[in-house]
Amino acid sequence: MDHKEGHLQIEATAASAGGGITRIERRLLQQLIEVCNHPPLTIRLWTGEEIHGRPGEPSIARVTLRDRGTFFRMLLNPELYTGDDYSSGRFEIEGDLVGFLDLVYRGLDGLPETSMKARFLRWMNRPRSNTLAGSKRNIHHHYDLGNDFYKLWLDTARMQYTCAYYARPDMTIEQAQIAKLDHVARKLQVKPGDVVYEAGCGWGGLARHFAKHHGVAKVRAFNISEEQVKFAREQAKREGLDDRVEYVLDDYRNMSGSCDVFVSVGMLEHVGVNNYPGLGDVINRVLKPHGRGLIHSIGRNKAAPMNAWIEKRIFPGAYPATLAEMMRILEGNQFSVLDVENLRLHYAKTLFAWRERYEDHIDEVRRMYDEEFVRMWRLYLAGSEAAFLSGALQLFQIVFARPTDNTVPFTREHLYRT
């Protein structure tokens, strides 16, 4: 209800600012449509006029610009301002939201990388630094939103806020998240008695799962989000696992001691490429001679900054790296890459499941936050799904070991044994 009223208010403002569209505005709009390869969209202007991006073909969505400011902000920095204007309701998308965003991602990928505009955008959108203090601030922004919020739409099994693994296409999100943890455990050859170090543990689901189902002696799981660690500790106590699972409210850079297994699922996005060799040094310091390591992270086919709006509003300091960039973690210490798997389509499926559940609980979200937040989060979930569907983002699982370790498995057949 608030939502509708909000829109009406904006329309009134737009009308009072003078409704017409000038000749220069019309020319700019035509140029935008051309640059975007005539998208199959209906564009509704603040004047009420509707323009078809690809005349004669059906539209997949209707896009409404509620005032001329929205239009100019879109020209200035489409990535950043269109996200904000969608959140505030100045920019509306009716119809296939993911399909629309998929078009946007494919369009952005088509821009020449070396253009001055692309370079300037890269500079503008450089991620924030991940110093020890910077990381804490950045992580707090996202992960300390409140456990109750994430509980509404993440899986109920292990509250995993990372890509699931759909071993079979008909799995539920709960089954796929458990399958992910087991897939990771098999890749790491986790066995009874192992000591596991985890860098960035979310709500601690992996640690508890490894302790309960893979018989590890100890998991030391690091995280700098207070809310998450509090939840994880309580949950471990409830499950009677607190003798084997230790949640450490500290930065991964402060890891000490030694482990059989190093695992990091969905933390690398927040590390920053400059800190990759340092992460490698940490792993080199703690991993035993026959230890196994796995890094699971969002990535890219080609180096590019994080989507500006996501970096600003959702994930400050985040950056999805290319495989070549990720190698900076391992090359300095000569770790040997054993296996890389790309789970891009699994993340699209995971995000679809999250968004479906998010919309099912939309009234509860509205009670927690304002309409702007509701719309922002919807755009973030839909946009991320579109990014994985369009190939703008990838999901890499990298398995590695010491270079001289000849006890590594000969084949990967053990991963698929039933």
Next chain:
Amino acid sequence: MDHKEGHLQIEATAASAGGGITRIERRLLQQLIEVCNHPPLTIRLWTGEEIHGRPGEPSIARVTLRDRGTFFRMLLNPELYTGDDYSSGRFEIEGDLVGFLDLVYRGLDGLPETSMKARFLRWMNRPRSNTLAGSKRNIHHHYDLGNDFYKLWLDTARMQYTCAYYARPDMTIEQAQIAKLDHVARKLQVKPGDVVYEAGCGWGGLARHFAKHHGVAKVRAFNISEEQVKFAREQAKREGLDDRVEYVLDDYRNMSGSCDVFVSVGMLEHVGVNNYPGLGDVINRVLKPHGRGLIHSIGRNKAAPMNAWIEKRIFPGAYPATLAEMMRILEGNQFSVLDVENLRLHYAKTLFAWRERYEDHIDEVRRMYDEEFVRMWRLYLAGSEAAFLSGALQLFQIVFARPTDNTVPFTREHLYRT
């Protein structure tokens, strides 16, 4: 017989050059032993004196320096000259040859990368250029040695001169080479009717196997080695496959038309990092929208030049790249990496099988070439096995597809279905 006589001649030369060992020579030898971490070796000097690298422990091999020139050449450039001196018989290794070379590789890896010496060696040992003419010259050096020679010790099934895949540890080299071709075919989802382009086809075994057992419509296999192409064409005719297999005596850079599958097994080592973006452009030019690609190549954990002796005497122009370097092939055209597998230990096992067969046919090799060649090839096979065992070399299989192709398989389970 010639072999023994050759040694006697050298010993006589050494004796006539004066037999004693000076104080400075002894000090240099002690320093060398220290730098090499006191290897468990017995070192026999041209004077007849024996020195133990690690006193009190059993030696894994006895190393003989037949004259002082061998000793000084070893100090000057151990990688290059020790190989040559082993070939000529001036440097002898009795005992565990692979074990000795494994020690050498682990020792070399320990040298600091940034030392002036390392930098100078890198410059000295830079690989030769792979221009169109350069490639032809380099490839001729190795692959046109004569098909009869390679037939003596490669597998009799498909004459594969690349890493086999031991799906089960008890496989013969014949079974493992067929298993490799089937593993590659499954990774590429090769299906009846497909058009396959192969860059660097050796004696054409993959092309004939794909045509015979995977029902492809056409394989166009490129190779610039005349001897190999001649053999491949004759063999295809004998097997009645010449309607579906076309061997093209040309550089991969001249590929045109379009294909469903791009495959390259064991060619990248000869491409040169500077030419990687160009290789990516070739693939981008020929691969259909739903096409699949696979590159199989020797690699490294960390960038380093090819072993100087191997580059000079065995494989001119060769270079084993890191995964990050290999990404230069794919990133420019935004190909999406789906899967990377490291088959390092499979190559050690392959090389063991080749060397065993080589030694079984040593009398036939002696009839074809001189003793220097016999020893050179033994050192090359043993040294390569040691390099894979010690982790100095890796073997990567990289599967990739177009970034927007959402028809790629969800999991890799199909690779391991029986």
